[in-house]
Amino acid sequence: MKTRNRTRIPTVAVALGASAALLVGCSSDNSSTDTQSAAPAGPRLTVSYDGGVMVLDADTLDVVDTVDDIDGFVRLNPAGDGRHVLVSTGNEFTALDTAEPALTDVSFPAEKPGHVVRHDGKTVLFDDGTGKVSIFDPITLSDGQPETHEHTTAEPHHGVAVELSDGTLVTTLGNEDERQGIVVLDEHGHETARSEECPGVHGEAVAANEAVSFGCENGALVVKDGAITKIASPDPYGRIGTQVGTEDSPILLGDYKTDPEAELERPERVSLIDTATNQMSLVELGASYSFRSLGRGPNGEALVLGTDGALHVIDPNTKAVTATIPVVEPWTEPEKWQDPRPTLFVQGGTAYVTDPATKKINSVDLASGKVKAEAELPETPNELTGVTG
Secondary structure: OOOOOOEEEOOOOOOOOHHHHOOOOOOOOOOOOOOOOOOOOOOEEEEEEOOEEEEEEOOOOOEEEEEOOOOOOOEEEEOOOOOEEEEEEOOEEEEEEOOOOEEEEEEEEOOOEEEEEEEOOEEEEEEOOOOEEEEEOHHHHHHOOOOEEEEEOOOOOOOOEEEOOOOOEEEEEEOOOOEEEEEEEOOOOOEEEEEOOOOOOEEEEEOHHHOEEEEEOEEEEEEEOOEEEEEEOOOOOEEOOOEEOOOOOOEEEEOOEOOOOOOOOOOOEEEEEEOOOOEEEEEEOOOOOOOOOEEEOOOOOEEEEOOOOEEEEEEOOOOEEEEEEEOOOOOOOOOOOOOOOOOEEEEOOEEEEEEOOOOEEEEEEOOOOEEEEEEEOOOOOOOEEEEOO
16 A cells, blocks of 8 residues: 655745735725734624625624635635635635734645645645645634645545544545546555445535545445445435534535536535434425535524525424524525525524525524525625634
8 A cells, every 4th residue: 555654744834925916905004914903803704796795794794805816716614723714716825813803824735726624623625726734723713824734635536634632644645537536545644444335425524423425426435444335325326415403413414416518517405414323314495405505503403495495494304394484585506616606604603695696695593583684795606705803
């Protein structure tokens, strides 16, 4: 078996170059890079739009500030410290301080910035262009450029990686032409397990007891206690590309597509992957959804934002839809995955839903099933995420 050692090296602080300069807001407030000067802020949301990012107060939905003049398609991910969000565009991941709000001079170079995974106090970045995996403690972001330790996959591909509490690193396998599975590495970088029974491997989610699931075109691969188990789809082609979990439940929520020839399939079933029993169940919604439609509630509820405009609440144990909460008008998923569409983000007991057609954002109290606030935004919202403050 091949082995690849992971070495801990201090990452050198990268000054904002020509590409990063495109990220800096045009106002003097937005160009600040002092991550220490801001007073503590409460929960906040970040919403991307064509050319920038809006930072909102998560309680009132008021726009706190905007970061303008960001070039290219913007992706947003919580950094993991409750304060920063990683902005992916161009050739780097850049930390945005939501308390300022402002882009900082903390950045991680990447030819093609890809997935960001947070687990057990570590944040893992995947560079699709080089296959480089960078791992750091997000709590250190406020002190400047974090120290990272790194691993590089055998070949570059659109992949993902997660580091477990014992230092085990699980990464996808693939190249520019195909992705076929995962490999498990111990804390010293030695390979301990692999599976190449996962065509089109994509995405990951962590469930209870550090069970990690990766989606396949015919099911999922689950890593638990160092061993890999294949959970087959009930259909010959049953693709899972997006999953969301909670570390209090063994059951993961995933999408589910069955047409390998479709340019854009609009499925009406979701998958529930039980990592305790290694079984998969399907739930019929009666409405389609997109990859930005999946979330989990504070009690483990599986949440799906349907194209009927409603938030469908599923009990993962009984596999039953227990509530349908109207939030926005019915919508149609656009052909291009980068184009705006209603998007779900859940933080605590609140679900946030954007509506690009009306340039609005709604907050839903999951306990009561009621929309508790609505606000109109100055720009058309695209990606949505948030931090706890």
